[in-house]
Amino acid sequence: MPLGFAAPLTEAVRRLAELGYDGVEVQVRDTGAHAAEALTRTVEAAGLRVLGIGTGPVAAQDGLTLTDPSPDVRRHALGRLLGAARLAGELGVPVTLGQTRGTFLPGLEDMQRLWAERAVHRLAGEAADHGSRLLLEPQSRAGTSLWHTPAEALAFIDSLDAPAGLVLDTHHLDAEGVDLVPAVTEHAAVTGCLQLAARSARGPLTIGDPRLPALFSALREGGFTGWLTLEHTQDGDSPKAAARSWTALTDAAVVLP
Template structure:
């Protein structure tokens, strides 16, 4: 994944533990509950925790989405997501959904919206049944045709009938001209994960990033209990990128202490 640590998992978690990270969000392509023990052992050996299961590779790598005109593709996409939800449940963590909900085609938008809504409801139910919960990520219209803002995503999760929350991503919020600090202030209580990257470049966080102190303050005041994910480009060196973002975050946190 271009926005994730570029190394095998065992190597990645070792480096991240050495840098001082507390845990990892694992992006899965085709994994289920059967893989939970091996995954947990790999990560726990470093002292880190698995904090969440992401599903981005289902669409990004295999082009499977819940809005695809092909019923077979939609079924395949949902099956992958349900497996990810079962894996998350076995690990006791949330499962996230972003671009795998898909994009609309001319003349099919109404039908595609119904397909996605039904599938997301099914995914939320499956996550809940297995001890997990769904976190829905508002994304820019460059990656999906529906639920671009936190308000739109909150409206959806209120209709699901199963426990659910938000993933907020600074890159997607900025692309939709949503103020990140304001979004966090309004939705910290329902947010399970905040994904961070440098503004404009979507690279590692720069030390002294002026957004970070007010973001951390808003999270604290809003009762946020989730995790922060550094989801950004790696600039050809994941260890250095992770170290740079770690320093930016810890410096910002220290300034608030």
């Protein structure tokens, strides 16, 4: 994944632990509960924890979405997501949904929205049945036709019969013109994950980013209990990118009262 640490899992968790990270969000493509033991063993051997299961590769690598006109593609997409939910349940962590919900085609919008909503209702139920929880990520309209803002995502979450929450991403909020700190303050309690990147070019964080202390304060005041993910470009050197972001985070945390 271009926005994730580019290395085999064993090497990635070792390098991240050396830098001081506490855990990892693992992006999965095609797997299920059977992978939980091996995944846990590999991550915990480095002293880290799996904090969440992401599903980005389902669409990003294989082009499978819940709104594809082909019933077979939609079925495969949902099957992948259900497997990820079962894996997340086995691990006792949330499962996240982003771009796999897809984009609309002219004339099919109403039907595609219905397909997506039905599928996500089933996904949320599967996650809950297996001890996990769905986190829905508001994303910019450049990548999906559904649920672009926290308010839109929450309105849909309210229709679910299973517990669910949000993933907030600084890049997508900026792209949609959402005022970052107020949005995080308002939604911190229902947010399971905050994804961070530098404002320009979605790269690693930089020391002195004025948003970071304000975001940390908003999370604390809002009762945030989730995790922070560094989801940004790697600039050809994942260890260096991870070190830069870690330094920026710890520098910003120092100034908090």
